Amino acid sequence: MRSDxxxxxxxxxxxxxxxxxxxxxxxxPLAGGTDLLIDMRSGKLKARYIMDVARIxxxxxxxxxxxxxxxxxxxTITEIALSETVKRLAPVLRKACLTFGSPQIRNTATIGGNIxxxxxxxxxxxxxxxxxxxxxxxxxxxxxxxxxxxxxAGPYKSNIGPDELLVRFILKPAEGKWCEFLxxxxxxxxxxxxVSMAVVAEKDARGAISFIRFCLGSSTPVPCRIMEVExxxxxxxPDEAVLSEGGRLAAEKMIEISGRxxxxxxxxxxxxxxxRRLLYPMVKND
Amino acid sequence: xxxxxxxxxxxxxIEPLKTVPISFKVNGRPVSLEVAAGETALHAIRERLxxxxxxxxxxxxxxxxxxxxxxxxxxxxxxxxxxxxxxxxVRTVEGLAGEEGLHPLQQAFLDHHAVQCGFCTPGLLMSxxxxxxxxxxxxxxxxxxxxxxxxxxxxxxxQIFQAVEAAAAHNKEKTP
Numbered sequence: 001m002r003s004d005x006x007x008x009x010x011x012x013x014x015x016x017x018x019x020x021x022x023x024x025x026x027x028x029p030l031a032g033g034t035d036l037l038i039d040m041r042s043g044k045l046k047a048r049y050i051m052d053v054a055r056i057x058x059x060x061x062x063x064x065x066x067x068x069x070x071x072x073x074x075x076t077i078t079e080i081a082l083s084e085t086v087k088r089l090a091p092v093l094r095k096a097c098l099t100f101g102s103p104q105i106r107n108t109a110t111i112g113g114n115i116x117x118x119x120x121x122x123x124x125x126x127x128x129x130x131x132x133x134x135x136x137x138x139x140x141x142x143x144x145x146x147x148x149x150x151x152x153a154g155p156y157k158s159n160i161g162p163d164e165l166l167v168r169f170i171l172k173p174a175e176g177k178w179c180e181f182l183x184x185x186x187x188x189x190x191x192x193x194x195v196s197m198a199v200v201a202e203k204d205a206r207g208a209i210s211f212i213r214f215c216l217g218s219s220t221p222v223p224c225r226i227m228e229v230e231x232x233x234x235x236x237x238p239d240e241a242v243l244s245e246g247g248r249l250a251a252e253k254m255i256e257i258s259g260r261x262x263x264x265x266x267x268x269x270x271x272x273x274x275x276r277r278l279l280y281p282m283v284k285n286d
Numbered sequence: 287x288x289x290x291x292x293x294x295x296x297x298x299x300i301e302p303l304k305t306v307p308i309s310f311k312v313n314g315r316p317v318s319l320e321v322a323a324g325e326t327a328l329h330a331i332r333e334r335l336x337x338x339x340x341x342x343x344x345x346x347x348x349x350x351x352x353x354x355x356x357x358x359x360x361x362x363x364x365x366x367x368x369x370x371x372x373x374x375x376v377r378t379v380e381g382l383a384g385e386e387g388l389h390p391l392q393q394a395f396l397d398h399h400a401v402q403c404g405f406c407t408p409g410l411l412m413s414x415x416x417x418x419x420x421x422x423x424x425x426x427x428x429x430x431x432x433x434x435x436x437x438x439x440x441x442x443x444x445q446i447f448q449a450v451e452a453a454a455a456h457n458k459e460k461t462p
Contacts, residue, residue: 007303007323007369015300030367037365038346041323044447049302050323052370102435103348103413107359108366190348191433 005040007050013058013138016165019051021140024163029053031074031113034105044254059112062086069131069173073112073166077101077124082109088173092179092188092198093127099183100124102190112166118152119192121218125152127181128196130213130223132170137250139164155220174200177211183218184270193218194263197250197278208236209282216250220257220268226250229275238282249274308372312337313381321368327361328352330368331378339379339408343437350436353409354378360416360435379408382415391453398449401439408444411435414450423454 009015020027028047030036031054039045053059059074062083070090071080080086081097099107100123114124115135125148133148140163148169153159179200185191186232196217206212212230217223222259228249236242251271299306302323309318312335314338321330330353343351345364352363354379380391391414394400401407410433417424417432424432429447438446 003324004304005323005324007299007306007367008302009299009369019300033367033370034362034365037326037367039344050367052367054370081422100313100348102347103367103416103432104350104353104360104362104435108361 004048004237005045005050006048007052009052009055010055010258012054013056013165013167016051016053016056017140019049020163020165022051023049024161026229027051027162029105029116029165030164031116032076032105032109034101034109035113035117035119054110054174055164056283059165063171064089065170067170069171071095071111071169071171074110074116075112076102077106077109077111077114081106089173090127090131091231092181092200093124093171095179096123096127096196096198097179097181099181104113105190111169112271114236115148115151115169116158116160116166118154118222119156120158120221120223121196121224123183123193123196124195125219125223126196126217128169128171129215129223130179130198130200131174132213133172134170135160136170138167141166146171146243149222149224152222176200180278180281182274184274191279194265195219195274196223197274199278201233201279201282203238203282209233209236209238210235214250216254216271219254219271226253228253238279240276240283242274243283244272247272250275304331306369306372308369308370310373311375314375317369323367323369325363325368325370327354327356327371327376328363328364330371331358331376336382337378338414339388341408343405343409348437349406349409350413351406351409353412353436356410356453357417358416358419360413363437377412377415379411382411389415390456391418391450394449394453394456395446398450398452400445400446404456406436406438406440412439414453418454418457419452422457424450 024225030050030052059070063070075099077097086094114122128148134145135148135151177200181198183193184194198215200213202211212233214229215225251268252265305320341351347365355364356374358384364438413433413436419426429450
């Protein structure tokens with residue numbers, strides 16, 4: 001436990017951003033705390049101020065607006081997993097939230113914290129990316145919007161500035177589309193994903209893929225859509241050969257982005273197989 | 287319920303504090319404490335309130351030995367700041383047994399040999415309480431998912447699952 005930190009708890013976004021504009025570089029926002037307290041314990045956390053944002057009203061709530069599905073950065077993983085609105089409009093996010101960490105972690109961890117912490121294996125990244133999510137960020141000059149893919153510069157390096165705060169996410173709804181989220185970890189609960197994947201897709205009357213968004217997680221410095229895979233699958237009728245080639249393309253792209261690392265021997269095969277498992281229901285499901 | 291909702295006298299703290307005054311309920315009893323800004327909820331509960339049922343196992347949210355209920359939800363007390371308990375209602379293993387004796391889950395843990403070394407037991411009991419609150423008649427899969435945030439290195443879990451199922455059956459008998 002560190003004895004030199006100071007705690008504050010603003011109740012409005014204005015107060016929070018006001019404090020950050022004066023003390024941003026020395027401040028760490030505390031959302032759920034399930035990552036931050038680990039860093040505090042290990043001595044990695046250098047901030048002087050811990051700003052508890054859990055009670056800021058503007059960060060809460062899951063609503064449907066004209067822009068899409070709006071999820072407050074302060075929404076806990078449990079809230080998202082239980083939300084009927086999310087189940088209807090973004091079921092792939094719900095799936096990721098149902099297997100996130102453990103019940104205890106889900107009850108405290110927030111989606112904003114998961115993204116701001118910028119772990120390459122953050123479970124909510126792939127679902128948000130396939131929903132072409134925009135992050136709303138508040139700062140001294142007002143609010144700005146960035147695609148969630150661009151919210152991260154690299155492992156644990158967020159592009160959200162020290163004087164800024166994540167407010168909410170706006171997802172493009174995918175009602176009625178087929179989706180899936182899968183991950184591989186060392187065990188079922190609590191494991192950090194070694195490889196994760198999310199997909200949202202649709203087939204036309206002929207059985208060809210008419211819409212596809214595919215994101216690879218935990219395998220590249222920043223989780224990202226693999227356009228080569230999307231372009232290859234678009235217009236094709238999914239069968240085993242198509243899925244094999246799609247998985248090969250996904251693995252190839254991962255190696256191109258991340259380079260050959262000691263784990264590549266495993267991850268190359270894992271990506272190929274997980275990809276097949278991810279999309280196999282599209283082959284059978286007519 | 288979200289933390290802090292509908293709590294009387296919820297105070298904003300816009301000035302940073304090294305020592306944070308907090309008021310909350312523990313097992314129904316109101317308490318007020320001064321905690322350090324960087325202090326964990328687990329530390330405050332064990333060292334300041336002397337409620338030593340919740341244990342520190344891993345200290346990083348993997349083992350669940352520190353599980354307590356905050357506003358009815360199971361959380362890892364090692365990953366929560368004590369300051370955040372302000373205005374909440376906390377339940378620990380010490381609050382389970384009443385004047386009429388052990389809580390049905392505690393009795394079931396005894397009856398089904400779900401305790402060996404006992405280190406994980408308080409955390410498992412609190413996860414089980416939260417589980418049965420949400421799913422009064424859970425199937426085996428729901429039990430195993432509900433307890434997936436708690437590690438036990440002795441029992442192999444089978445006896446624990448049986449105990450939780452027995453407690454659920456006991457509750458069903460009692461509520462017509």
